[in-house]
Amino acid sequence: MKLSNQKLIYLSPIIVVAVIFIFTLTLIPSVSQAPKNLPIAFVNADEGMTVPAKGNVNIGNQMEQNMKRASTEQSLVKWISVSNTKEVEKGLNDQKYYGALIIPKDFTKKQATLQTAQPDAPAIRLLVNQGMNTAASALASQVLNGAVDKMNENMRLQLVKRFEQNGTQLSASQALALAAPIQKTVINVNETGTHSVNGNAPVSLFQPLWIASIAGAAIVFLSIQKITFSSRKEKLVNQVGFIVIGAILALAAGFGLAWLAEVVGISVPSFLDTALFLAIAYFSFFTLISAVLSWLGLKGLPIFVIILFFGAPLLSMAPEIMPDFYREWIYPWLPMRFMVNGVRELFFFGRHLTWNSSVSALTLISLISLCALFASALPASSVKKEESRSI
Template sequence: MWKVISSKMFWLYAVAVFAVLAIFSFAQIGARNSVELKQLPIAVVNTSGNQQSKKIISQLEDKFSDSDAQLKLINVKKESSLKQGFTDKKYYGALVIDKDFDKSLTSQQNYLKGLVIQAKTKDVPEQAIAANAQLKTQVQAAKTMTQTLPTQAKIRVITNQGMNAQASSVVTTALPKITNALSQGISQKMQGVLKENNITLSTTQWQVINAPIKVTTQTKNKLPNKSVSGMAPMLLVVLSWLSSLIGSILLWREHKKHAENGRFNLSTINSQMITGFVISIVASLSIYFFAHVLFDVPVPDTGSFLLIVTFNIFIFYLIQTCILNWAGFAGWPVLILVMLLSMGVISYPKEMLSPLFLNGIYSWTPLRFTMDWFTNNLYIHGSSVTSTTDFTVLISIGAVALVLIYLSSLLKRKEK
C-alpha cells in the first residue's frame, strides 16, 4: 500500500484529478457565477411621439446610459420593424408606447385639475360664482374636465422569448418593473395633489389615479410546450457533440487497425469520411427519435431539422477526426475540454458573460454557432440572416479541418 502512495504515478494521478476538477469548476461553476446582465438590447418604439412620452424615453435613456447598465435601449421608429428585428435576433424585448399615451396622460392631468378646482369652489355660493366671470369659467371648465373618467396610458412590453430563455426571463421581469415604476412615480405626484386638497375619490376614480399607466405583456417567438424550458437547443448541441465524439474515436481506432503500419493514407482517410458521414446520419436520426418521437420535443420541420443536425454532427466529426489523426488518442482530452468549456457559456446570451468567458471561450468555440442554428430552427422561424452566418462559419471550420485531415497523411509519410 505504501509503495503505491509513495510512487510518482500516484501523485501524478492526484494532480490529474485536481486538474480535471479545476477545469470543470472553471467551465461550469465559474462561468455561471460570473454571469452578469449588461447591455441587453431592448427596442423602444414611441408611436405617440408627443412631449410627455418623449420625456419618459429620455428619462429611461438617462437611467441606462452607463456602460454597465443592464439594458441597452435602441430607438426604433416603426413598430412594424420589430418583427424583422426579433427574427434577426437584434432585440431581446421591446417597449412600445401606445399612440394615445400622451392623450391619456393629459386627460388624467386635466381630470385632476378639475377635481382640485371643484374642491376649492365647493363652498363658494352659486351667486358669487355667477357674479365672477373668471371663476364661473373655471367651474364650467372643471365640470367638463371631470365629466368623463380618464383612461389609463398604455405601454406594451414585448419579449422575444425564443431568442434565449434566460434573457427572456430577465426581460419579462425587468421591463414591467421599469414601466410600473414610471406609473407609480406619476401616481404619487397625483396622490400628493389629492391629499393636499383633501380630495376623496371613489373606487372607480382611484383605479386610474393609482395606476395611470397600464402595462401589458406580449410574447414573440414563444417557446412551445415540452421544449425543456427552452434548453432543447443546448441539449441538442451536447448530443451532437457526444455522438460525433464517440463515432470519431471508434472509427479512428478501427481505421488505425487496418492502416499500414498504423499510418493513414488517402484511401484510409476517404473511408473515414464516408463512414463518418454515415454515422452522422444514423446519429441525427437517433437524436430525432429520442428527442421528438420519444419525449415529444417539438420539431417544426422534420426535414430541415434532420439536415441541420446531420450537418453539424459531421462538422464536429471532422474537427474531432482532425485532432485524432494529428495527435492520436492524446488529443481526446482536448475534445472533452472543448465540450466542457463550451457548455458553461453557450446557454447564456453573450451580454451576460464576463469578459473572461466571453473573449476566452465564447469567441472561439464552434458550438455556439450550432447552438444559434438549433435555436433558429426550433424557435425563431425565418431567421435566415443569422442561420446563414452560422452555416458559413461552420462550413469554413469544417473545410479547414478536412484539409488538415488529408494533410495528416503527408505528415505520416514524412515521418516514415
C-alpha cells in the same frame, strides 16, 4: 512489485486536486453572472398634445430621454431607440433584441384624461423575445415590468400632488385609475412552448450530438490506425472513404437524434429540417475532432471533453450575462454555439433549413478540418521517401 514503489501513487493527490480545480472552473460562468448591456428596443410613437399654458407636451419623449440617460456602458440594459413597431418585430425575429417597450401614439392624450371625470389610462405594450434565450428573456421581462412599475409610481405621485394642489376630491373612477395610471400588456414573441425543456432544447440536443461525434471520430481513427498503407495515394484514397463514413454517421446521428427528441417529448417543428441540420452539425464536429486526432493521436481527445464541460454552461447563457472573460475569450471559440443557434432558429423562430450564418459557419469548420485531415496524410517524411524512390 510493491505499491509504495509506484511513483504515480504519490502524484495521485496532485492529479485529483488538479482535476477538481479544472472542472470547478466550469461553474464560474453560472455562479458569477454579470448581466450587462442587455439590448432592449424602445419605440416612442407618442404624438403628444398641445396644452395652452405649456405648448407641446410629449410624455413619451420625456421617457425616451430618461431611458437614454439610464443606458451607460456598465448598465444592465442597453435601451435602443427604434422608429416603428415593424422594425422592432423584425429585430426580435433577427434576435437583435431580448424585448421591447412600445409607447402608443395617444399616450400623452390619455394621460391627460386621468385628471378628468372620465379617466382613460394609457397603455404600454411589452414584448419579450422568449425564444432568444430563456434566462435573458426572463431578465428582460423583469426589466420591462420594473420600468413600467416605476413609471406608474412616478405618475401616481405627480397626479396625487396635482389633485392635492387643486383641492379636488377623487371620484371612484379616478381613484381606480390612480392605482395603475399606466396599463401594460405583456406579449411573449417567438415562444418556446411547453415541450422544449423550458426553452433549453437546443442545448439538450447538443450534448448527445457532441459526445457521439467524439465517439464516432475515435472509432474511425482507431480503425484507420490498424491499416498499413503502401503509398501516399492509397492513404489519400482512404481519406475520401473516411469522408463517406463520416457522412453516413452524420445522417444516422442527425435523423436518430431528431427521432429520439420526439420520442422523449420534445416538440420538433420540422423533423426533416432538424434532422438535416443536426447531420450537418455532426459532420462538422466529426471532421474537426478527426483532424485533431490525425495530428495528435488519442491524446487529443481530452481537448474535446474539456470543451464539453466548459462549453455546456455557456451555451445556456446569453453572451450579455456572461462574465467578461468568458464572453470575450471563451464563447467566441466554441464551435458548438453555431449548432445551438441553428436549432434555436428552427425551433422557436419558425425558420427552415437555409444557407444561414449557422450552416455557413459549420460548413467552414468542416472544410478547414478536411484540409487539415488531408494534410495529415502527407507528412514530409513520406513525401521525401517517395521522391527518393522515384529518383
